[in-house]
Amino acid sequence: MKSLRIGLVGIGTVGQGVYKNLExxxxxxxxxxxIRLEIVRVAEKFWDRKRVVDVPQAKRCTEAAEVTRDPKIxxxxxxxxxxxxxxxxxxxxxxxxKPVVTANKxxxxxxxxxxxxxxxxxxxxxxxxxxxxxxxxIIKALREGLIANRIQSxxxxxNGTCNYILSRMAAEGADFEAVLKDAQAxxxxxxxxxxxxDGGDTAHKAVILASLAYGFWVDFDKVHIEGIRSVTxxxxxxxxxxxxxxxxxxxxxxxxxxxxxxxxxxTLVPKGHLLASINGVFNAVFVRGDVVGDTAYYxxxxxxxxxxxxIISDLVDIALDMKFNAHRRxxxxxxxxxxxxxxxxxxxxxxxxxxxxxxxxxxxLAQIATILGKANIGIMSVIQPEGHEGQKVPLILMIHDxxxxxxRAALDKIDKLDCVRSQSVMFxxxxxx
Amino acid sequence: MKSLRIGLVGIGTVGQGVYKNLExxxxxxxxxxxIRLEIVRVAEKFWDRKRVVDVPQAKRCTEAAEVTRDPKIxxxxxxxxxxxxxxxxxxxxxxxxKPVVTANKxxxxxxxxxxxxxxxxxxxxxxxxxxxxxxxxIIKALREGLIANRIQSxxxxxNGTCNYILSRMAAEGADFEAVLKDAQAxxxxxxxxxxxxDGGDTAHKAVILASLAYGFWVDFDKVHIEGIRSVTxxxxxxxxxxxxxxxxxxxxxxxxxxxxxxxxxxTLVPKGHLLASINGVFNAVFVRGDVVGDTAYYxxxxxxxxxxxxIISDLVDIALDMKFNAHRRxxxxxxxxxxxxxxxxxxxxxxxxxxxxxxxxxxxLAQIATILGKANIGIMSVIQPEGHEGQKVPLILMIHDxxxxxxRAALDKIDKLDCVRSQSVMFxxxxxx
Numbered sequence: 001m002k003s004l005r006i007g008l009v010g011i012g013t014v015g016q017g018v019y020k021n022l023e024x025x026x027x028x029x030x031x032x033x034x035i036r037l038e039i040v041r042v043a044e045k046f047w048d049r050k051r052v053v054d055v056p057q058a059k060r061c062t063e064a065a066e067v068t069r070d071p072k073i074x075x076x077x078x079x080x081x082x083x084x085x086x087x088x089x090x091x092x093x094x095x096x097x098k099p100v101v102t103a104n105k106x107x108x109x110x111x112x113x114x115x116x117x118x119x120x121x122x123x124x125x126x127x128x129x130x131x132x133x134x135x136x137x138i139i140k141a142l143r144e145g146l147i148a149n150r151i152q153s154x155x156x157x158x159n160g161t162c163n164y165i166l167s168r169m170a171a172e173g174a175d176f177e178a179v180l181k182d183a184q185a186x187x188x189x190x191x192x193x194x195x196x197x198d199g200g201d202t203a204h205k206a207v208i209l210a211s212l213a214y215g216f217w218v219d220f221d222k223v224h225i226e227g228i229r230s231v232t233x234x235x236x237x238x239x240x241x242x243x244x245x246x247x248x249x250x251x252x253x254x255x256x257x258x259x260x261x262x263x264x265x266x267t268l269v270p271k272g273h274l275l276a277s278i279n280g281v282f283n284a285v286f287v288r289g290d291v292v293g294d295t296a297y298y299x300x301x302x303x304x305x306x307x308x309x310x311i312i313s314d315l316v317d318i319a320l321d322m323k324f325n326a327h328r329r330x331x332x333x334x335x336x337x338x339x340x341x342x343x344x345x346x347x348x349x350x351x352x353x354x355x356x357x358x359x360x361x362x363x364x365l366a367q368i369a370t371i372l373g374k375a376n377i378g379i380m381s382v383i384q385p386e387g388h389e390g391q392k393v394p395l396i397l398m399i400h401d402x403x404x405x406x407x408r409a410a411l412d413k414i415d416k417l418d419c420v421r422s423q424s425v426m427f428x429x430x431x432x433x
Numbered sequence: 434m435k436s437l438r439i440g441l442v443g444i445g446t447v448g449q450g451v452y453k454n455l456e457x458x459x460x461x462x463x464x465x466x467x468i469r470l471e472i473v474r475v476a477e478k479f480w481d482r483k484r485v486v487d488v489p490q491a492k493r494c495t496e497a498a499e500v501t502r503d504p505k506i507x508x509x510x511x512x513x514x515x516x517x518x519x520x521x522x523x524x525x526x527x528x529x530x531k532p533v534v535t536a537n538k539x540x541x542x543x544x545x546x547x548x549x550x551x552x553x554x555x556x557x558x559x560x561x562x563x564x565x566x567x568x569x570x571i572i573k574a575l576r577e578g579l580i581a582n583r584i585q586s587x588x589x590x591x592n593g594t595c596n597y598i599l600s601r602m603a604a605e606g607a608d609f610e611a612v613l614k615d616a617q618a619x620x621x622x623x624x625x626x627x628x629x630x631d632g633g634d635t636a637h638k639a640v641i642l643a644s645l646a647y648g649f650w651v652d653f654d655k656v657h658i659e660g661i662r663s664v665t666x667x668x669x670x671x672x673x674x675x676x677x678x679x680x681x682x683x684x685x686x687x688x689x690x691x692x693x694x695x696x697x698x699x700t701l702v703p704k705g706h707l708l709a710s711i712n713g714v715f716n717a718v719f720v721r722g723d724v725v726g727d728t729a730y731y732x733x734x735x736x737x738x739x740x741x742x743x744i745i746s747d748l749v750d751i752a753l754d755m756k757f758n759a760h761r762r763x764x765x766x767x768x769x770x771x772x773x774x775x776x777x778x779x780x781x782x783x784x785x786x787x788x789x790x791x792x793x794x795x796x797x798l799a800q801i802a803t804i805l806g807k808a809n810i811g812i813m814s815v816i817q818p819e820g821h822e823g824q825k826v827p828l829i830l831m832i833h834d835x836x837x838x839x840x841r842a843a844l845d846k847i848d849k850l851d852c853v854r855s856q857s858v859m860f861x862x863x864x865x866x
Binding site: 021022024025027028029031032033034129135136137140141144145146147148149150215274277282289290291292293294295296297298299300303305306308309310312313316317320323324325326329330334336337338 | 454455457458460461462464465466467562568569570573574577578579580581582583648707710715722723724725726727728729730731732733736738739741742743745746749750753756757758759762763767769770771
């Protein structure tokens with residue numbers, strides 16, 4: 001039986017998962033694909049760290065180049081993370097005609113175009129199933145399973161940490177900071193949680209999904225990103241009363257023309273929708289295609305095992321492509337002309353949830369409604385919890401479809417009113433219509 | 434640009450979907466995969482029927498052999514259905530070295546092994562993404578995306594008609610017959626609904642999923658099949674009270690050893706589980722792998738458009754394999770040794786929901802509990818709606834894990850008690866633990 005000789009760069013959590021699971025299911029995988037997948041070398045700077053797998057001395061090395069440049073290695077898995085050295089390692093592997101598997105979403109979001117061009121130039125390939133939604137085969141689904149479709153929209157819960165925090169906030173009525181602290185203690189959030197809770201990680205994955213679906217490389221720096229720090233327990237309760245839950249969604253949407261929205265922000269999701277029922281660290285991606293209609297994909301978005309399932313499936317694709325000398329049978333990214341560019345956030349139309357802190361006195365609602373009315377922005381419904389005259393009370397408004405620029409301009413005016421006591425909170429509402 | 438010359442046999446609903454959507458998205462598909470997909474001939478006996486697509490005279494023919502034997506045709510799509518002529522057509526195409534795409538689950542469930550052997554003998558291939566769960570790329574997910582995994586279990590809602598009927602029964606408190614009639618009037622159920630509501634269609638798909646996942650061909654005739662005719666509005670209400678909804682599930686499960694359960698029957702699903710929230714004609718497949726953990730796949734399980742999305746993705750796989758002369762890069766079925774055979778239904782262990790019609794008099798529960806106790810079968814909980822002494826009342830029992838054979842033997846005894854007035858109803862309960 002043929003074998004695929006694999007070089008692994010970086011043996012942290014995910015690397016150990018790949019090593020462990022390739023050993024565990026080696027025979028089954030070989031029976032299924034007809035090729036043995038063998039890790040023949042592992043490059044790692046810090047061999048003294050404790051690990052769940054025991055890499056024999058003969059397979060250990062410390063320099064990535066010992067993997068990327070060895071002619072006896074067929075494929076390189078990059079798992080060191082970061083956007084600088086990892087990029088150099090991948091470029092070096094490609095230069096040596098080796099296909100690369102990576103889970104590095106930050107790197108792909110920032111330098112995907114460059115890396116994919118290098119892969120094309122060297123007649124080799126990059127696979128990255130593990131970069132989005134962990135073990136869920138969403139890249140394969142978009143790239144192959146749904147190839148017949150113009151993708152109309154993608155809505156993803158693709159950051160487990162945020163979904164864990166928001167799920168607990170909704171279930172327990174707890175505030176962000178308290179749940180974050182507990183999530184950190186339990187290992188569901190990093191000591192520095194910014195990449196997760198401020199939305200950057202979700203945006204990295206959104207850029208990858210959108211670029212793949214729409215065939216033009218989405219500029220990460222132009223993606224609108226809001227994290228979940230501004231969501232309060234009170235927002236969860238108001239949303240619940242209105243029939244929604246609040247999720248951090250990546251929203252990717254094509255209009256009829258040549259523009260695609262890509263944005264990341266807390267979003268009110270109707271309770272009856274599938275995405276509203278995705279709780280804890282689980283991920284889900286909801287994809288609407290013009291031929292297939294609505295589809296969804298659910299699973300663990302992170303973790304050594306789930307992520308390694310995705311990496312191994314990429315390795316099998318590479319092994320089969322090598323067997324048939326079909327190195328770029330499915331390229332990592334195919335530009336196409338159906339959709340051309342990112343829609344400016346100013347032009348994005350959405351419904352909104354507004355929470356204002358106002359002084360409870362006559363005429364307040366009239367002042368706010370007048371500003372919205374003049375901007376031609378319609379109010380769908382209002383919740384004003386009972387308060388005491390002259391005291392601060394929250395005022396919740398649900399707003400009809402309006403342009404982002406118009407909504408922001410109106411909010412600026414509202415925030416300047418005497419009766420509004422702190423900066424208003426605005427979340428978008430998705431109806432999935 | 435290269436092109437793939439497609440011959441279509443049968444242009445009913447799904448055939449028209451393939452024709453229409455290949456035309457509609459021809460440019461996009463060609464951009465994405467680098468090959469033009471062109472239907473060059475359509476074989477159909479009844480050209481006088483009304484259709485939503487207009488097939489030019491030059492492409493029309495009436496004999497399947499004009500498609501299967503034409504050297505200018507690269508691939509054959511079989512969409513006539515049935516298990517006899519359709520099989521002959523596929524065998525003829527394979528003999529002429531043409532890969533085949535089919536949506537024919539009945540044919541594959543009954544004759545898959547024979548057809549796949551013929552494909553191997555002729556060094557060509559069969560693709561069948563559309564045969565299970567319509568537009569959901571579940572075959573690709575199992576065959577490729579989850580290839581690293583020992584599949585621990587698959588639970589599928591894979592018949593839209595049954596799920597539509599059960600969803601409406603649950604929502605409206607209506608009985609089976611009434612909803613079926615309405616479903617027929619609205620086109621959600623066939624005039625002869627047996628294949629759907631008696632579970633056969635679900636079992637066809639279960640055989641395909643199980644065979645693919647476990648690497649041995651599952652004998653359709655040995656699959657335990659129960660349909661949904663025995664589910665009543667009252668059962669839905671009792672299930673609801675107990676925290677469940679009733680779904681027709683395909684259940685496929687490996688034990689630690691060499692046996693796999695494959696069974697189709699109404700199943701109580703806990704309300705909090707993802708599958709409980711799948712309503713209407715939608716399908717969902719819940720897959721647990723030893724590496725990836727829990728994953729799920731959701732979408733439309735039928736319809737001209739959704740099904741054609743799956744067929745077109747198969748066509749692209751074939752087109753790419755042809756381009757690289759990699760005709761059996763991914764075979765339709767790979768036998769492997771991890772799991773060997775079907776577990777006899779007698780040995781299957783499950784929880785149960787029992788509904789008995791008993792006479793409301795002292796000692797009834799004691800008699801029933803005694804039979805169960807002697808068989809070492811534990812009662813989890815009991816619902817007995819208030820009745821009038823001496824009259825018939827329902828008695829609902831939730832039963833702990835027990836072997837199917839033991840449960841059936843105990844039920845036989847219970848049904849013979851004087852106090853039990855009609856045949857008991859038994860549904861299985863899935864805990865997804």
